[in-house]
Amino acid sequence: MIRLINLIRQLFAAGYPKDETRVIMNFIAWVIRVPEHLKDRIKRVIKEVEEEFEMEYVAPWLRDKFEEGIQVGIEKGKRESRDEAKRENALEFLRNGADIDLVVKSTGFTREEVEKLAETVH
Numbered sequence: 001m002i003r004l005i006n007l008i009r010q011l012f013a014a015g016y017p018k019d020e021t022r023v024i025m026n027f028i029a030w031v032i033r034v035p036e037h038l039k040d041r042i043k044r045v046i047k048e049v050e051e052e053f054e055m056e057y058v059a060p061w062l063r064d065k066f067e068e069g070i071q072v073g074i075e076k077g078k079r080e081s082r083d084e085a086k087r088e089n090a091l092e093f094l095r096n097g098a099d100i101d102l103v104v105k106s107t108g109f110t111r112e113e114v115e116k117l118a119e120t121v122h
Helices: 002-013 018-031 036-053 060-095 100-107 111-121
Strands: none
Touching (some): 002 036
16 A cells, blocks of 8 residues: 555656556556555545645546547537427427428428427417
8 A cells, every 4th residue: 555655656756747647547546456445545645646746637538538428418419409499490380370291391300290399389
């Protein structure tokens, strides 16, 4: 345990670039199975060293997943926004008495989807 703590401090003190430090830390975390009762101590040491050297430790795969999640969220938001705009357009067509076939052609919704929307208008 003492050696692990010293290694953590040495990595930060040696000035390794953040990405290299993270790779080494992740490798250590993957290879060494730390007893449950020592995990909190290691977390405290990492936090102290991060503060001391003003470096945040985030596992690369977690950072990648976080960034991937952001992109997925952005794309989902765009799709939902487009779908909501299409829905509003379809409702406006229906409120103004447009034929269901015209609404289907104009919005790309299926006939069944437009018929359900039409039920909410009437």
